[in-house]
Amino acid sequence: MTNIKDIARYCGVAVSTVSRVLNDHPDVSDETREKVQRAIEELHYIPNNSARNLVKTTSDTIALLVKGVNNPFFSRLIKVIEREITARGYSLELHQMDTSEDELRIGAQLANERKLIGILFLGGRFNYTAEEIALINVPFVLCTYTNTFGSLDSAAYSSVAIDDRQAARFAVDMLFSLGHRKIAILADDQTDKSISELRFQGYKDALAAHGVAFDANLVACTRSFSDMRAIYRATKDLLARESSITAIFAIADVMAIAAIKALSDSGKCVPDDCSVVAIDGLDLSEYLLPTLTTLVQPVEEIGIACAGTIIDLIEGKGENRQYTFETILREGGSVRKLEA
Amino acid sequence: MTNIKDIARYCGVAVSTVSRVLNDHPDVSDETREKVQRAIEELHYIPNNSARNLVKTTSDTIALLVKGVNNPFFSRLIKVIEREITARGYSLELHQMDTSEDELRIGAQLANERKLIGILFLGGRFNYTAEEIALINVPFVLCTYTNTFGSLDSAAYSSVAIDDRQAARFAVDMLFSLGHRKIAILADDQTDKSISELRFQGYKDALAAHGVAFDANLVACTRSFSDMRAIYRATKDLLARESSITAIFAIADVMAIAAIKALSDSGKCVPDDCSVVAIDGLDLSEYLLPTLTTLVQPVEEIGIACAGTIIDLIEGKGENRQYTFETILREGGSVRKLEA
DNA sequence: GCAAGTTCTGGAAACGTTACCAGTATCGTT
DNA sequence: AACGATACTGGTAACGTTTCCAGAACTTGC
Numbered sequence: 119m120t121n122i123k124d125i126a127r128y129c130g131v132a133v134s135t136v137s138r139v140l141n142d143h144p145d146v147s148d149e150t151r152e153k154v155q156r157a158i159e160e161l162h163y164i165p166n167n168s169a170r171n172l173v174k175t176t177s178d179t180i181a182l183l184v185k186g187v188n189n190p191f192f193s194r195l196i197k198v199i200e201r202e203i204t205a206r207g208y209s210l211e212l213h214q215m216d217t218s219e220d221e222l223r224i225g226a227q228l229a230n231e232r233k234l235i236g237i238l239f240l241g242g243r244f245n246y247t248a249e250e251i252a253l254i255n256v257p258f259v260l261c262t263y264t265n266t267f268g269s270l271d272s273a274a275y276s277s278v279a280i281d282d283r284q285a286a287r288f289a290v291d292m293l294f295s296l297g298h299r300k301i302a303i304l305a306d307d308q309t310d311k312s313i314s315e316l317r318f319q320g321y322k323d324a325l326a327a328h329g330v331a332f333d334a335n336l337v338a339c340t341r342s343f344s345d346m347r348a349i350y351r352a353t354k355d356l357l358a359r360e361s362s363i364t365a366i367f368a369i370a371d372v373m374a375i376a377a378i379k380a381l382s383d384s385g386k387c388v389p390d391d392c393s394v395v396a397i398d399g400l401d402l403s404e405y406l407l408p409t410l411t412t413l414v415q416p417v418e419e420i421g422i423a424c425a426g427t428i429i430d431l432i433e434g435k436g437e438n439r440q441y442t443f444e445t446i447l448r449e450g451g452s453v454r455k456l457e458a
Numbered sequence: 459m460t461n462i463k464d465i466a467r468y469c470g471v472a473v474s475t476v477s478r479v480l481n482d483h484p485d486v487s488d489e490t491r492e493k494v495q496r497a498i499e500e501l502h503y504i505p506n507n508s509a510r511n512l513v514k515t516t517s518d519t520i521a522l523l524v525k526g527v528n529n530p531f532f533s534r535l536i537k538v539i540e541r542e543i544t545a546r547g548y549s550l551e552l553h554q555m556d557t558s559e560d561e562l563r564i565g566a567q568l569a570n571e572r573k574l575i576g577i578l579f580l581g582g583r584f585n586y587t588a589e590e591i592a593l594i595n596v597p598f599v600l601c602t603y604t605n606t607f608g609s610l611d612s613a614a615y616s617s618v619a620i621d622d623r624q625a626a627r628f629a630v631d632m633l634f635s636l637g638h639r640k641i642a643i644l645a646d647d648q649t650d651k652s653i654s655e656l657r658f659q660g661y662k663d664a665l666a667a668h669g670v671a672f673d674a675n676l677v678a679c680t681r682s683f684s685d686m687r688a689i690y691r692a693t694k695d696l697l698a699r700e701s702s703i704t705a706i707f708a709i710a711d712v713m714a715i716a717a718i719k720a721l722s723d724s725g726k727c728v729p730d731d732c733s734v735v736a737i738d739g740l741d742l743s744e745y746l747l748p749t750l751t752t753l754v755q756p757v758e759e760i761g762i763a764c765a766g767t768i769i770d771l772i773e774g775k776g777e778n779r780q781y782t783f784e785t786i787l788r789e790g791g792s793v794r795k796l797e798a
Numbered sequence: 799g800c801a802a803g804t805t806c807t808g809g810a811a812a813c814g815t816t817a818c819c820a821g822t823a824t825c826g827t828t
Numbered sequence: 829a830a831c832g833a834t835a836c837t838g839g840t841a842a843c844g845t846t847t848c849c850a851g852a853a854c855t856t857g858c
Contacts, residue, residue, distance in 0.1 A: 802855100804855070806852085813845085817842085818839105819838105821838080821851085823837100824836095827831090
């Protein structure tokens with residue numbers, strides 16, 4: 119393997135000069151620069167990253183810590199983020215966690231061990247105190263999630279997300295405006311300062327706004343976002359105990375898909391007997407029978423913002439900031455107006 | 459940041475001794491070993507990976523090169539692979555490529571630049587010559603794909619996959635046995651030594667076995683595996699020119715989903731007017747209306763085999779080997795027997 | 799009691815880079 | 829003509845490990 123010394127010798131210059139060329143340092147004449155660059159080409163020289171990282175005491179990798187990778191929406195998002203990160207010359211490391219794991223501590227440990235330069239948190243919750251956050255000594259961004267619980271100062275963290283609570287509120291409001299009153303919610307368990315909790319809150323907001331009391335019987339809960347089987351079962355149970363519901367709000371597209379199947383297997387037709395609305399806007403949802411009415415998250419924009427934010431923070435080009443994106447209603451065939 | 463010298467000083471031993479403890483070298487007394495380990499705990503020492511990699515001239519990361527991450531089947535698989543790789547103490551780096559890119563050269567370059575210890579190729583094609591393969595100087599595994607074109611000696615590469623050709627053959631045979639004769643295929647363009655080509659071959663095999671001539675008009679082609687819109691359009695076009703088909707074989711579940719929608723929008727009901735069968739076995743496919751009849755790939759086993767194989771190769775514990783997994787038919791409601 | 803192991807330990811040279819410091823040559827000012 | 833500034837270059841000490849070599853302290857066998 120040819121190294122920096124080899125090409126220094128080959129060109130008759132010092133290693134430091136070669137290093138300068140490599141790092142686009144201004145203090146080098148066009149003549150030598152060209153000579154060195156030619157040598158790099160000819161000898162197929164590739165800088166050794168480990169050596170670089172050693173002296174710079176960091177790496178060039180950003181970690182993406184994901185809870186619940188099997189959520190198709192996350193898969194889409196990961197794709198965009200990876201593309202953006204590599205396009206800007208950094209590299210991405212993927213880590214999955216179980217819901218029970220403590221993302222903050224894992225992140226902090228990883229950052230030390232692997233000399234990460236940034237962390238993206240995707241999924242899960244993030245109810246930490248300022249002291250806990252201080253454990254992480256690299257920039258980080260909460261993807262698809264905002265700490266809106268007031269426990270954190272907005273200068274203390276960055277986030278990129280839709281307004282989950284507002285989106286849920288919008289979806290359920292829509293059902294109300296179509297005449298529905300008995301509206302069930304399909305959510306996952308993990309209602310501890312997570313996306314799920316926010317969407318749950320939005321559901322309650324809508325109920326309250328329309329003077330309908332919250333009824334715990336109308337809640338179908340599962341442990342995971344994307345365990346289709348569990349979602350199916352939970353919906354079946356819901357229908358068994360509350361057969362008169364006319365609409366279901368699912369906090370994610372995948373959940374809606376399982377719910378529609380459960381409805382069908384219970385002899386209920388969507389949207390004639392029961393309407394279904396969700397949040398996420400997977401590509402796939404547009405190709406179901408019936409097509410799913412859902413609030414589309416702008417996944418491209420979100421991904422670009424996640425990558426852009428973390429890189430700006432790393433490069434010292436920006437302050438902590440919270441981005442909120444708008445969802446767009448995509449009307450499908452899973453919702454209908456209820457006649458009085 | 460505390461380093462190896464600090465804990466050497468703290469214990470009153472040499473750095474080399476600490477290094478030996480760190481690497482489980484036998485030549486160290488139980489007493490010193492314990493002393494050093496305690497110091498590591500107390501001082502929260504974390505070895506510097508860059509320094510390690512520098513002297514060992516490698517890293518500890520395996521790269522996963524993916525073409526078409528938006529294929530949900532791949533997402534599932536990536537999850538399993540990531541879990542297995544990290545569980546065995548290595549780390550995984552995700553790289554996406556466009557279909558037009560040359561995976562081999564990108565892999566070779568990446569391996570050098572980033573001092574990778576192994577590469578997993580996922581998706582795409584792999585029709586390279588032995589000389590080209592020699593460009594990659596680290597172990598690699600073809601995931602979900604086998605080079606069955608005879609151009610490569612089986613000792614030259616490792617692979618983990620289902621028998622794509624056989625599976626396709628099985629699916630189409632099934633349609634024949636139910637009385638179907640006019641069977642269309644829904645595939646992607648990239649039929650150049652890829653999974654798609656194999657499945658396409660299987661389709662032709664089945665036709666031949668039943669004495670039916672291949673008809674190019676019965677082929678609906680798209681550029682990408684998972685561009686739902688394109689698949690939908692292609693199916694619509696197919697139906698417009700060949701309205702009398704009674705069955706469609708889709709080479710992937712996502713394709714089948716778009717196809718079913720296209721059928722429905724063309725006034726055809728699945729399975730009454732047209733049967734649909736696919737390969738992949740996504741969880742989701744079991745929750746569609748109608749549920750999809752599909753050949754399930756054992757994704758857990760495949761992922762474990764991919765990770766296991768690459769790690770064994772890296773650790774010098776195994777030869778190149780090709781694994782073939784069996785698919786399992788999951789009968790759904792998208793297929794019906796054709797009355798004579 | 800001595801040579802020939804064995805078991806453990808320390809010292810120091812690598813690994814390939816960057817960053818700093820010191821220096822030389824060139825140039826424009828006064 | 830002398831001066832400081834500017835543009836460039838070379839030498840070298842880090843960065844934190846591992847690995848090799850040498851040696852010390854013990855055993856063992858005769």
